[in-house]
Amino acid sequence: MNERLRIGFIPLCDAAALMIAVDKGFCAQEKLDVELIREVSWSNVRDKLNIGIFDAAHLIAPIAIASSLGLGHVKVPIIAPVALGINGNAITVSPALYRALAAEAGDGIIDPLKTAQALARLVAERKRKGEAPFTFGMTFPYSTHNYHLRFWMAAGGIDPDEDVRLVVLPPPYMVDSLASKQVDGFCVGAPWNSVAVDQNVGHILHFMSDILASASEKVLALRQTWANENPDVVTRLIRAHHRAAQFADDLANRDEVCNILAAPNRIGIAAEVIRRTLDGKLKVAPDGTTRESTRYLQIGRNGAARPNPVHAAWLYAQMVRWRQAPLSAALLAQARAVFRPDLYDAVTGTSAQPATGEPADSVGAFAGPAFDEGDLAKYLAAWR
Amino acid sequence: MDPTLKIVIVDENPIRAAILEDGLQEAGFTQVVRIAEMTNLLSRIYALDPEVILIDLENPSRDVLEQMFQVSRVVKRPIAMFVDSSDSASIQASVDAGVSAYIVDGLKKERMKHILDLCISRFNAFSRIQGELEKTKTQLEERKVIDRAKGILMKAKNLTEEQAYALMRKTAMNENKKIAEIAQSIVMASDLLK
Numbered sequence: 001m002n003e004r005l006r007i008g009f010i011p012l013c014d015a016a017a018l019m020i021a022v023d024k025g026f027c028a029q030e031k032l033d034v035e036l037i038r039e040v041s042w043s044n045v046r047d048k049l050n051i052g053i054f055d056a057a058h059l060i061a062p063i064a065i066a067s068s069l070g071l072g073h074v075k076v077p078i079i080a081p082v083a084l085g086i087n088g089n090a091i092t093v094s095p096a097l098y099r100a101l102a103a104e105a106g107d108g109i110i111d112p113l114k115t116a117q118a119l120a121r122l123v124a125e126r127k128r129k130g131e132a133p134f135t136f137g138m139t140f141p142y143s144t145h146n147y148h149l150r151f152w153m154a155a156g157g158i159d160p161d162e163d164v165r166l167v168v169l170p171p172p173y174m175v176d177s178l179a180s181k182q183v184d185g186f187c188v189g190a191p192w193n194s195v196a197v198d199q200n201v202g203h204i205l206h207f208m209s210d211i212l213a214s215a216s217e218k219v220l221a222l223r224q225t226w227a228n229e230n231p232d233v234v235t236r237l238i239r240a241h242h243r244a245a246q247f248a249d250d251l252a253n254r255d256e257v258c259n260i261l262a263a264p265n266r267i268g269i270a271a272e273v274i275r276r277t278l279d280g281k282l283k284v285a286p287d288g289t290t291r292e293s294t295r296y297l298q299i300g301r302n303g304a305a306r307p308n309p310v311h312a313a314w315l316y317a318q319m320v321r322w323r324q325a326p327l328s329a330a331l332l333a334q335a336r337a338v339f340r341p342d343l344y345d346a347v348t349g350t351s352a353q354p355a356t357g358e359p360a361d362s363v364g365a366f367a368g369p370a371f372d373e374g375d376l377a378k379y380l381a382a383w384r
Numbered sequence: 385m386d387p388t389l390k391i392v393i394v395d396e397n398p399i400r401a402a403i404l405e406d407g408l409q410e411a412g413f414t415q416v417v418r419i420a421e422m423t424n425l426l427s428r429i430y431a432l433d434p435e436v437i438l439i440d441l442e443n444p445s446r447d448v449l450e451q452m453f454q455v456s457r458v459v460k461r462p463i464a465m466f467v468d469s470s471d472s473a474s475i476q477a478s479v480d481a482g483v484s485a486y487i488v489d490g491l492k493k494e495r496m497k498h499i500l501d502l503c504i505s506r507f508n509a510f511s512r513i514q515g516e517l518e519k520t521k522t523q524l525e526e527r528k529v530i531d532r533a534k535g536i537l538m539k540a541k542n543l544t545e546e547q548a549y550a551l552m553r554k555t556a557m558n559e560n561k562k563i564a565e566i567a568q569s570i571v572m573a574s575d576l577l578k
Contacts, residue, residue: 041446043484051476072453074475140447167426168451170444182423 002033003233008045009058011038011267012171013190013277014085014218016257016299018058021244023260029243030236038265041170042140049221050076056237058084059221062315065335066142068224069316071325079227080219081234081343082241083311086304088217088277088297089145089208090193091152093185094178095286097122097134098203112210112366116156123163137169137177137186144208144217145187147318152211154383155367160322178202189217190277190297191269197283198273204284209295213364216311217297219339238347245300254278302358306350307339310362313373321380332376390415391499392434394425394443400510404438407506408499426451436496437486438503441479449486474500481507526564533567536574 007022009015019036021027027034037054039045042063049057050067064078065071093101101109101118108114119134126133138145150160160166169177174192177183179201186192187208196202208215220241227234248257254275262271276282280296283289298304316335319325345351361370369382391413395401401418408416419428422445429437429452439446474497478484481504487496530552537548552570556563 040442040444043446043450044441047475047479047484051479053479072450141451141453168448170447172444173422177423180423 002031003236004033004035005055005233005237006035006037006053007056007058008037008039008048008054010040010042010045010171011269012058012218013261013267013274013297014088014299015058015267016248016261016278017082017084017241017245017305018220019261019266020248020257021240023263023266024244024247024256026240026244026247027237030240032233032236032240036266042143046073049078049223050074052223052226055222055226055233057221058218060140060143061216061219061312062142062144062147062319063140064219064221065312065315065338066319066324068338069319069325069331069334071319072141077224078221078338079224079340079343080221080307080338081227081238081340082220082245083216083305083307083339084218084220084241084245084299086214086216086298086302087207087209087212087295089148089187089189089215090204090282091149091185091187091206091208091211092178092193092196092202093205094181094183094202095200097184098205098285101205109205110210112152112206113155115205116152116154116158116367118156119153120156120158120163123158127163133164134184135165135167135182137167137174137183137188139171139188140168142319142324144215144315145189147315147322148208148211148215149187150322151318151365151367152206175199175201191267191273194273194276194282195269197286200286203286204282204291207282207291207293207296209293211366213295213359214308214311214362216308216315216339219307234343235347238344242300242305242344242348245305247300248278249298249300249304303350303353306344306348306352307341308362309336309339309341310371310373312336312339313376314363314371317371317373317376317380320376321383327376327380332373336373387412387414389413389436389495390432390434391417391436391438392429392432393418394422394429394437394439394445394449396420396422396443397440400440400507403510404503404506407502411498411502413499422448425449435488435491436499438499439484439486440507441482441484446484452486477504482511483507526567529564529571530567533570536570540574 009018022034022036045057045059046063046067048054064080068077100122101115104118104121105114136149138149153160171188171192174186174188175196178196193204197204247253258271258275261267261274277297280294281290281292284291312335313332316332320327325331363371372379391408393401393404405416417432425445425448439449478500483503485500534545534548537543552563552566556566
């Protein structure tokens, strides 16, 4: 008997494993009859998952944690037995801000510490002249994009709550907002940074992997109560996603994967643009300059699909740092428990062997002390 | 009802917004303002300073409103989502209807319940009207196809209009299909044989 499931997603490249699991038949192999439902907002995805309209969802990792901790909204415990992607975000700025940063940072324009310090000098100059602060777009209060932007800016001495404006923008509105100068830059996932460059309205300043070598982005989110009641379905979902993630990251399948993702009822954007993201070869400037990184969006390689609780701890630390959550051992434990590598390992036979070339603290931030989830108070004190 | 309660409707669909606005006006809420322009949404809302914000779930800008939960210097009044964990029936009904409500912290639940119920019924009414419109449109199209098929049969088999219709009906019954489907096949076959 086939199990019928409804799974919500937002049209972004990091939903690749989910789309491939469904459209390439990995779910069908597991006798899972999945209806993928494209959503327009993270609030909708969260609410429909929470109240059971969706059985599972493509969700930004910090929303899964916030929901489990009851931050900002109804408390509904969520688990993430599969990570849908590592990295994949980028910071894009307007041509005007790029020129100003380049004038300040010179050759350091590719160094996130230099650009953050350059931005701090521009911020100070604006303040002195009594001009409006810079405005940056991000996707949600509990989003990796919010935390990544803040992490970068704060390293240069900027107070993200006082010195600049951070505003939530739906990803499909980011490019227009940059073009109409409502924002000076944004942090968002693929393909929107590339779309901005293609439309000559933005420069990709940093890949997120320049800021953090390894950061959990989206997860496959399930309600804990539902997962407890349906262990067999969870097992089949994990297996289908594990296979789909390997398939999606295999170069031999790249054309097919890009075509599947490009479909109008999936991401609905040219396959060639999606390919740049999966290849990690991005056009970063309107003049055609490209940049390449093997660390850009990772779906199945380097153990990317296995949820890493240290990443959950890092995200919780950001919630504490930016005063969204109090610091407590109990909350940290709850946040870590959202990520379930135990479930993933039980199905796939994987284990916590660190891959070579991966950061020792699992995060690999460009600034500040190594991340230590064993002593968050000390780690956070280093930023004050 | 409390006419002083300021309500903002965020909806890009003018018909649905009008239906909801009418309902709220009839219920005695006189301070209802609609926002249809999504740029700088937060500052537009702050300028109006409402007690209640209603937004349709098709609107990507719902995520923008989530920022109002955050304590920050731009947020003048703390906002909460109306539904909490004790109101699972309410949240289910409102999500099904396609509407979400945000209220200022401290607003009495009972007062809000009335507004939300009204929203849900108006949103459902709108979906019904839209569904009926779709149905009428389909029926019109089906009627056109049936008329064309009738004409084809009358000409090809030298039948009267009644006989042509009776033949299609009989075939539909035998094949366990709708007359419109049989008619569609006739039209398609005739186009192919042209």
